[in-house]
Amino acid sequence: MSTSDVVPQELSGHVGQKRVGVINDMSIQVATVNGSGSQSSNTVLLRSIFQMGVPISGKNLFPSNIAGLPTWYTIRANKDGYIARKKEIDLLIAMNAETAQEDVKSLAAGASVLYDEPLALDKVRDDLIFYAVPYDKLVAAACSEAKLRKLIKNMIYVGVAAQLLGIDFAEVEKAIRKQFLTKVKAATLNLAAAKAGFDYSAANLKKRDPFYIQRMDKTKGKIIVDGNSAAALGCVFAGCTVVTWYPITPSSSLVETMIDYMKEYRVGPDGKATFAIVQAEDELAAIGMVIGAAWAGARSMTATAGPGISLMAEFTGLAYYVEIPAVIWNIQRVGPSTGLPTRTAQGDVLSTAFLSHGDTRHIMLFPDSVSECFTMAQDAFDLAERFQTPVFVMSDLDLGMNNWMSDPFPYPDKPIDRGKVLSKADLEKAGSFARYKDVDGDGVGYRTLPGTDHPAAAYFARGSGHNEKAQYSERPDDFERNMERLNKKFETARSFVPRPEVTGGGKAKIGILAYGTSHWAIIESRDQLSKEHKVETDYLRVLAYPFTREVHDFIERHDRVYVVEQNRDGQMASLLKLDIKPELTPRLRSICHIHGLPIDARSVTDELMMMEGK
Amino acid sequence: MGNTPTNTPAPAPTPTPKTNRIGLQVVDYRGGKTTLCAGCGHNAISERIIDAMYEMGVQPERVAKLSGIGCSSKSPAYFMNRAHSFNSVHGRMPSIATGAMLANKNLIALGVSGDGDTVSIGAGQFIHLMRRNLPMIYVIEDNGCYGLTKGQFSATADLGSTLKSGVVNDLPPVDTCSLAIQLGATFVGRSFSGDKRQLHTMLKAAIAHRGTVMLDVVSPCVTFNDHEGSTKSYKYMQAHEEPLNEVSFVPSFEEINVDYDPGTTFEVTMHDGSSLRLRKLEQDYDPTDKIQAVRRLMESHEKGEVLTGVFYINAKAPSFIDMLNVTDEPLATLPESVTRPSREVLAKCMDELR
Numbered sequence: 009m010s011t012s013d014v015v016p017q018e019l020s021g022h023v024g025q026k027r028v029g030v031i032n033d034m035s036i037q038v039a040t041v042n043g044s045g046s047q048s049s050n051t052v053l054l055r056s057i058f059q060m061g062v063p064i065s066g067k068n069l070f071p072s073n074i075a076g077l078p079t080w081y082t083i084r085a086n087k088d089g090y091i092a093r094k095k096e097i098d099l100l101i102a103m104n105a106e107t108a109q110e111d112v113k114s115l116a117a118g119a120s121v122l123y124d125e126p127l128a129l130d131k132v133r134d135d136l137i138f139y140a141v142p143y144d145k146l147v148a149a150a151c152s153e154a155k156l157r158k159l160i161k162n163m164i165y166v167g168v169a170a171q172l173l174g175i176d177f178a179e180v181e182k183a184i185r186k187q188f189l190t191k192v193k194a195a196t197l198n199l200a201a202a203k204a205g206f207d208y209s210a211a212n213l214k215k216r217d218p219f220y221i222q223r224m225d226k227t228k229g230k231i232i233v234d235g236n237s238a239a240a241l242g243c244v245f246a247g248c249t250v251v252t253w254y255p256i257t258p259s260s261s262l263v264e265t266m267i268d269y270m271k272e273y274r275v276g277p278d279g280k281a282t283f284a285i286v287q288a289e290d291e292l293a294a295i296g297m298v299i300g301a302a303w304a305g306a307r308s309m310t311a312t313a314g315p316g317i318s319l320m321a322e323f324t325g326l327a328y329y330v331e332i333p334a335v336i337w338n339i340q341r342v343g344p345s346t347g348l349p350t351r352t353a354q355g356d357v358l359s360t361a362f363l364s365h366g367d368t369r370h371i372m373l374f375p376d377s378v379s380e381c382f383t384m385a386q387d388a389f390d391l392a393e394r395f396q397t398p399v400f401v402m403s404d405l406d407l408g409m410n411n412w413m414s415d416p417f418p419y420p421d422k423p424i425d426r427g428k429v430l431s432k433a434d435l436e437k438a439g440s441f442a443r444y445k446d447v448d449g450d451g452v453g454y455r456t457l458p459g460t461d462h463p464a465a466a467y468f469a470r471g472s473g474h475n476e477k478a479q480y481s482e483r484p485d486d487f488e489r490n491m492e493r494l495n496k497k498f499e500t501a502r503s504f505v506p507r508p509e510v511t512g513g514g515k516a517k518i519g520i521l522a523y524g525t526s527h528w529a530i531i532e533s534r535d536q537l538s539k540e541h542k543v544e545t546d547y548l549r550v551l552a553y554p555f556t557r558e559v560h561d562f563i564e565r566h567d568r569v570y571v572v573e574q575n576r577d578g579q580m581a582s583l584l585k586l587d588i589k590p591e592l593t594p595r596l597r598s599i600c601h602i603h604g605l606p607i608d609a610r611s612v613t614d615e616l617m618m619m620e621g622k
Numbered sequence: 623m624g625n626t627p628t629n630t631p632a633p634a635p636t637p638t639p640k641t642n643r644i645g646l647q648v649v650d651y652r653g654g655k656t657t658l659c660a661g662c663g664h665n666a667i668s669e670r671i672i673d674a675m676y677e678m679g680v681q682p683e684r685v686a687k688l689s690g691i692g693c694s695s696k697s698p699a700y701f702m703n704r705a706h707s708f709n710s711v712h713g714r715m716p717s718i719a720t721g722a723m724l725a726n727k728n729l730i731a732l733g734v735s736g737d738g739d740t741v742s743i744g745a746g747q748f749i750h751l752m753r754r755n756l757p758m759i760y761v762i763e764d765n766g767c768y769g770l771t772k773g774q775f776s777a778t779a780d781l782g783s784t785l786k787s788g789v790v791n792d793l794p795p796v797d798t799c800s801l802a803i804q805l806g807a808t809f810v811g812r813s814f815s816g817d818k819r820q821l822h823t824m825l826k827a828a829i830a831h832r833g834t835v836m837l838d839v840v841s842p843c844v845t846f847n848d849h850e851g852s853t854k855s856y857k858y859m860q861a862h863e864e865p866l867n868e869v870s871f872v873p874s875f876e877e878i879n880v881d882y883d884p885g886t887t888f889e890v891t892m893h894d895g896s897s898l899r900l901r902k903l904e905q906d907y908d909p910t911d912k913i914q915a916v917r918r919l920m921e922s923h924e925k926g927e928v929l930t931g932v933f934y935i936n937a938k939a940p941s942f943i944d945m946l947n948v949t950d951e952p953l954a955t956l957p958e959s960v961t962r963p964s965r966e967v968l969a970k971c972m973d974e975l976r
Contacts, residue, residue: 231975241971247961249953250724252717269971273963280949282960284724289750293717296710296747300721303708304686304729305954307961308721326711416972419965424958457954458686458706459726463650465683468699470709480699 032062032087034219035094036169038101039111040162043075046103048187048198049162050081054411055183056166056175057085058232061224065091065528066411067606072257072350078107085221088535091413092528093406093606098219099173101165102129112136120217122168137216141168141208150204151197160201167205172213173221177206231416235407236311238378239337240266241417242385243309244273247424248335250308251285252297257349258405259311259339291316295323295334302333303469305429305457307389309335314356315344317363317400324398325364328494330469331444331453333392333399333427335385340404342604351604352405354524357579360400361553366472367491369498371399371505372553375407376527380551382417386424387506393427395452395501404574406525406606428454435462443467443478444490451497498554505552508559512546518620519566521559523550523580525606526572532609533616541617550580555587563592570616572599574607643679643875651676653701663815663841664694664763668701670818671732671761674825675702678873686722686729690715690744693770694736694763694841705732713744716751719758720942726952727943730829731758737778738768741796745777748798752805752834754942759828759835760807762798763815765843766854773846784851798838800919803912803934808833808941810915811869811932814859815841820869820930827871827932832893833941840928859928866918866931867909868901892937900932909935 036053040046047068054066062085071077084094096116102108102123109132112121117135130138146164147157163184170180180202188195239262243251251270253263267285274282288294294310301308312320317338327334340356342348362368371391375381384401392399428448430441435456441464444453453476456465467478474490475481512519512534522530527549537543548562563569563584571581578598585593599615601607639647651672656665675685682704689695691712698707710718719731740748740762751760766779778798779791802810809831813821821839828835840859842848848855853862867888872878874895882889882899888909890898900909908914915934922929949956 229976231972233975241968245962245968247956247958249956249961250721252721252724273967274961276949276960278949280947282949282953282956284946284948284953286720286724286946288717289746292714293720293747293750296714296717297721297724299710300688300708300718300723301725301954302721303718304722304725305952306721306725308725322711323714330708416975417968419968420962424962456706457726458722459684459729459952459954461681461683463683463704466704466706468707468709471711 029220030218031220031222032085032224034085034098035096036083036099036101037097038081038083038103038165039107040079040081040103041075041106042071042073042077042079044162045159046079046081046162049166050083051411052163052180052183052187052202053166053169054083055186055232056170056179057083057221058227058413059179059182060175060221061227062087062221063089063091063226064413067093067406068410069605070350072346078104087224087226089226090528090532090609092532093608095608095610099169099217101169102127103162103165120219122165122172139168139172139213141165141205146204146208147201150200156197160197163198163201164205167202167207168209168213170202171206171209172215172217173219175221177203180206227413229416230413232411232413233378234261234409234411235375235378235381235403236262236339236409237265238381238417239311239385239401239403239408240269242382244269245420246307246386246389248307248309248389249283250298250301250306251283251310252288252294252301252308253310254288254291254294254312254316256291256313256316258341258409259313259316259337261409262311262337262339291319292323295320295336298334298336299323299327299332303330303458307393309337309389311337311339313339313341314359317356317360321364324370325366325368326471327398328364328368328370329366329472331396331455332469333396335388335392335399335401337401337403339408340402348604350405352525352574352606353602353604354402354404354526354574355579357402357573357575358582360402361583369554371395371397371501373399373401373506374523374551375401375403376524376549378407378412378414379417381407384506386420386422390425391501391504394425394504395497396427396455397497402524404525428452430454430456430460430465432460432462432465435460435464440464442476444474444493445476446493446496450500451493451495452500502554502556505554505556507556508551508562509549510546510558510562513544514546514565516544516546517567518543518545519562519569520545520547520572521550521562521569521580522547522572526574529607529609529612530572533612536609536613537616540613541622543617543620553583555584559584560588563588563595567595568597569595570597570599570619572601572607572612574601576600576602642676644681646676646682648672648676650704651682651702653703654699656697656700658693658696658700659845661844662693663765663839663843664697665700666815666818667761667763667821667839667841668697670821670825672701673822674829678826678829679875680730680829684728684730686719686731688715688719688722688731688733690735690739692736692739692768693843694734695739697734697763713739713742714747715739716744716747720751720754720756723756723758723943724946725954727948728952731756733758733760735760735762737762737764737766737776741777741798749801749805752802752807752836755806755808755833755939757832757834757941757943759825759837762836762838763841764798764838764854765841765847766852767843767847769843769846773843780853783853786846786849797919797923798836799933800916802836803915806834807836808936808939809835809932810934812838812840812928812930814863814928814930815839816856816859817863817930820865823869823871824932826873827869827892827896827898830873830892830894830896830898831937833936833939862926862928864922864927864929865903866907866929866933867903869932870899870901872897872899890935890937898932898935909933
């Protein structure tokens with residue numbers, strides 16, 4: 009198994025070229041064994057570069073396993089702020105004997121390899137730059153307690169890499185102290201290991217690769233956080249009160265982080281919680297509890313991934329028809345069951361859009377960044393309660409579980425919108441109400457909450473067969489009227505969901521349309537297209553479904569629109585085709601990326617150029 | 623709502639309608655007209671629910687009626703129109719009930735399910751509801767068959783019982799009561815829709831309990847399972863019902879004026895101060911002893927009797943909602959000032975991520 013997707017050298021003009029003095033532009037891959045504690049080392053290396061002021065991203069490519077299987081961590085440092093995954097690896101840190109040979113073989117010529125001396129990787133190829141490090145000797149010298157050595161062995165490569173790349177050791181020390189905040193002994197031991205590596209490199213390794221980290225100022229004031237933590241914070245500040253969930257990779261950390269934040273910031277002075285978080289017995293129960301809580305008036309949510317979404321199908325349809333708000337975070341991953349549950353994809357777009365049976369359509373939001381994970385949390389709750397319907401936030405593993413650099417999140421600038429809920433006082437004024445009557449012409453009725461102390465407050469919540477007063481009805485005209493109102497509600501939502509982000513001069517013939525985490529490859533690819541191929545493009549990033557008018561206009565304005573996404577079947581393109589004028593559908597062209605690793609710019613650029621016939 | 627009409631002078635010619643302790647009439651607890659078959663046990667259960675709620679003086683607006691799918695699950699439409707109701711999906715009412723109670727712990731949750739809804743498709747959610755001890759009353763209207771899909775066996779059908787067509791059931795039944803006791807429900811009993819007095823009393827005690835009440839009520843299906851060969855028919859129940867104890871109940875708001883003999887009666891003080899009295903029909907039966915309860919239920923199966931009464935009660939165990947330690951005000955209606963932390967908190971969180 010390998011994570012490398014580097015094309016054979018002779019086919020590519022972008023790799024294997026000799027470069028001199030490459031400053032702040034590189035990708036580092038660390039190959040380790042799952043469960044060996046490499047996560048701390050990798051975070052320290054990432055933070056050290058970040059503290060040098062250089063934009064970074066860190067992507068963990070890990071197996072579905074607790075310990076023993078190979079895992080890779082990719083750090084990209086880029087002065088221009090490109091933080092999508094980069095195909096080529098410039099520096100490999102080979103710590104896993106099992107994958108080392110294959111990892112080395114898949115590198116492009118000219119790359120560097122930092123390896124454990126006994127692996128003798130320098131015998132494998134002669135077109136790479138090799139640095140051998142005697143880890144066992146160094147760790148033995150740095151740590152007198154034999155049983156602790158394996159815990160800090162990985163920190164040695166941080167020191168070696170820092171020295172080779174020209175990172176100040178003070179930054180490594182700072183990052184280690186942050187990583188082991190209150191664990192003084194661990195900090196001391198790790199510091200000694202990093203220093204041993206740094207000193208060994210300075211004394212013994214002759215710099216032969218061209219890569220350097222030099223101090224710049226592009227990370228000042230920024231934060232580093234993963235999308236699930238950002239989403240958790242967003243939900244805490246969005247006034248969420250009930251969370252019910254069932255553990256599933258890659259969504260579990262969203263709720264687990266939320267539990268920590270809630271315990272810290274959502275407990276009143278009397279020690280009582282302003283929230284309830286319940287681990288359900290399965291996803292069917294998780295969504296059932298969300299719906300039950302929302303029916304009774306709570307801002308409730310769950311977080312899951314594709315298989316969980318499938319299990320939530322029946323209840324989602326009920327919520328759509330009974331018109332109950334619900335917020336569901338779909339942290340998308342690859343496919344069903346076992347296989348690649350720890351790899352990323354945007355594969356649930358179609359199944360989520362129409363989840364359930366009968367006619368159903370659901371609002372979806374597509375965050376591209378940790379910042380949008382935060383802000384879209386409130387959007388999701390507000391939309392769910394405003395439109396009394398399930399809202400899905402379509403994140404993915406790449407966004408949810410990896411570390412991203414970001415500006416600090418803005419404090420919410422709008423009050424919480426609880427939608428159309430009638431209180432006892434409202435009912436006293438009105439005398440009565442009809443739950444499913446379109447009073448305001450927007451397709452959204454008024455609801456009451458169980459427990460509202462008024463004899464006219466109650467209504468009977470049931471599936472599809474009801475009239476405006478929520479009474480049981482199988483009359484064709486009642487059913488048809490209700491279905492049309494639900495449709496109207498969805499149409500109203502078009503002008504309430506977040507608008508797309510459109511960039512470019514507007515004069516290009518070629519448009520690129522993407523969403524979610526594909527965004528980071530697109531911004532880099534557009535620059536590649538412009539600089540390398542003189543091909544200018546406009547770009548629209550979809551933030552929500554239903555599509556707003558801007559999406560239709562964008563397609564209308566361009567001869568060809570490349571829809572870039574991380575699935576096999578061009579799911580977003582299909583969804584667009586259902587929405588746009590039939591004569592425009594031939595303009596859509598799909599660029600699909602499907603191998604479980606985050607999309608990269610080069611693949612987009614190459615495929616787009618090929619499809620352009622150039 | 624619910625104020626005692628103290629200042630309303632009653633018109634002289636008409637007699638003052640009978641009201642309960644919160645000034646409501648029985649009619650305030652009624653529902654829509656039933657669409658179930660004439661003679662269906664479920665209708666009798668609806669009547670008992672109306673009477674119990676009325677007599678206990680429960681504010682109808684505080685009640686949340688919950689159900690899954692099936693004949694039983696339709697019945698919440700036929701009682702207490704002034705209570706919110708949620709007819710959800712098949713076998714999944716427990717999760718709706720759990721969510722509703724998380725959102726508003728002041729609700730009185732009353733779930734009505736069937737044997738198919740509970741024991742087959744809903745077995746998973748039923749099990750976890752019981753082990754959470756969520757404060758709610760969970761009534762199984764148990765007729766041993768799927769009425770709404772025309773009479774297939776359910777998982778509570780007894781071994782050897784037959785369908786109308788003569789098909790014999792060759793799988794053992796699930797005993798919902800012993801299951802509920804083992805899993806953690808804190809008030810477990812069985813009754814019969816035809817036993818008006820016992821069911822009525824058990825429902826009143828159920829309303830006073832804080833925790834999961836699981837009542838399995840045998841409720842004959844007159845259309846598909848009331849024939850010779852059925853063990854859930856009126857005739858079979860009349861012949862085989864075996865009360866374990868004689869249930870009486872004194873609500874907290876009534877003066878206790880009847881003494882009892884501790885030697886022959888087991889008294890339980892309920893959460894709200896009410897008193898549940900179980901007159902022992904079998905010496906030495908202790909309804910707070912789980913192991914004894916399960917053993918006695920297993921014995922009754924061996925003997926072919928349908929044991930009824932209160933099998934197990936624990937009025938002191940903390941409920942799921944108690945364990946969550948949520949605010950006194952329902953989570954559903956907490957204001958933004960409470961549910962959104964301050965700017966300073968966000969600034970602190972951002973600092974920690976730098």
